[in-house]
Amino acid sequence: MLAALRGQVQPTPPIWFMRQAGRYLPEYRELRAQKGGFLALAMDPEAAAEITLQPIRRFGFDGAILFSDILTVPMALGQELWFETGEGPRLAPPLTGRSAIEALTPPSGGDVLAPIYATVRRVAAALPPETTFLGFAGSPWTVATYMIAGQGSKDQHAARTLAYGDPPAMQTLVDRIVAVTIDYLARQHEAGVAAVQLFDSWAGSLSPQQFERWVIAPNAAIVAGLRARCPDVVIIGFPKGAGGKLPAYARETGVDALGIDETVDPAWAHAVLPDAMPVQGNLDPIALLTGGGQLDAAVDRIVAAFGGRPHVFNLGHGILPATPIAHVEQVLARVRGGAVR
Numbered sequence: 001m002l003a004a005l006r007g008q009v010q011p012t013p014p015i016w017f018m019r020q021a022g023r024y025l026p027e028y029r030e031l032r033a034q035k036g037g038f039l040a041l042a043m044d045p046e047a048a049a050e051i052t053l054q055p056i057r058r059f060g061f062d063g064a065i066l067f068s069d070i071l072t073v074p075m076a077l078g079q080e081l082w083f084e085t086g087e088g089p090r091l092a093p094p095l096t097g098r099s100a101i102e103a104l105t106p107p108s109g110g111d112v113l114a115p116i117y118a119t120v121r122r123v124a125a126a127l128p129p130e131t132t133f134l135g136f137a138g139s140p141w142t143v144a145t146y147m148i149a150g151q152g153s154k155d156q157h158a159a160r161t162l163a164y165g166d167p168p169a170m171q172t173l174v175d176r177i178v179a180v181t182i183d184y185l186a187r188q189h190e191a192g193v194a195a196v197q198l199f200d201s202w203a204g205s206l207s208p209q210q211f212e213r214w215v216i217a218p219n220a221a222i223v224a225g226l227r228a229r230c231p232d233v234v235i236i237g238f239p240k241g242a243g244g245k246l247p248a249y250a251r252e253t254g255v256d257a258l259g260i261d262e263t264v265d266p267a268w269a270h271a272v273l274p275d276a277m278p279v280q281g282n283l284d285p286i287a288l289l290t291g292g293g294q295l296d297a298a299v300d301r302i303v304a305a306f307g308g309r310p311h312v313f314n315l316g317h318g319i320l321p322a323t324p325i326a327h328v329e330q331v332l333a334r335v336r337g338g339a340v341r
Contacts, residue, residue, distance in 0.1 A: 204241015
């Protein structure tokens with residue numbers, strides 16, 4: 001997988017799934033029942049390492065992704081994070097304007113992200129040598145949308161309003177996220193990950209001009225800063241919903257590989273993206289949930305479209321909690337030509 005992400009075409013695409021460690025696995029549900037809520041698991045190095053390794057043991061994926069959350073960076077910047085059952089993440093105080101952003105103070109009394117680096121070290125020591133270890137962070141725009149609203153939203157209204165109404169305040173927040181993210185990813189790499197993914201889950205909510213400023217520019221700054229500290233780390237960019245703005249993102253951010261969501265025509269992506277750029281993703285999580293012949297056909301279309309290009313097979317977004325394990329096995333067998341490790 002690491003070779004594919006570095007630009008080498010593989011005879012069989014390596015494979016991993018976003019959110020491959022999580023609620024669709026009975027072993028995860030059992031551990032969560034013992035240990036408590038999501039954040040408690042993510043900040044417990046022993047539990048988080050075990051969860052990271054569970055899908056590798058069960059399926060033999062070619063990549064393992066750190067079990068954590070994109071909203072750990074706001075904790076390092078001084079916001080309180082918790083999860084409401086059935087409602088998702090909450091952050092306090094919400095950053096409703098310039099004064100709230102400027103008042104944000106990193107917590108004192110130790111490194112709040114230290115448990116995550118401890119998880120990385122545990123996983124790196126336990127992974128099979130052929131399995132690529134991925135770390136990750138949320139991209140600045142997506143992280144900012146949660147920090148500003150104090151929770152998720154359907155259209156990122158509060159963040160978009162601030163970006164138009166007070167660009168310098170938004171720039172201050174984004175710059176702070178960029179600086180912490182560079183350090184966060186560098187320390188993940190130093191602890192043992194070989195590649196990192198930048199998740200921009202809400203990139204699709206922006207106009208082209210806003211996308212340039214709040215998606216492309218901050219991600220380019222992270223790539224440059226991270227490369228200066230960790231020249232050998234592989235960086236995957238995943239601007240979900242970018243659509244027609246993908247080629248500009250690929251050219252201008254400097255990422256090594258590009259994640260593609262399920263709404264993108266893979267044939268179009270292959271035609272318009274830089275020839276040697278590795279791609280990842282594109283399988284609809286609903287197709288995986290449904291299974292059957294339609295799932296086989298979707299897998300075949302993606303593999304055919306990216307034939308001859310460095311390609312890592314993946315979903316277009318995270319695996320859904322109700323996904324049957326048999327459907328995951330079906331995809332693995334299809335991609336690997338019938339051999340499930």
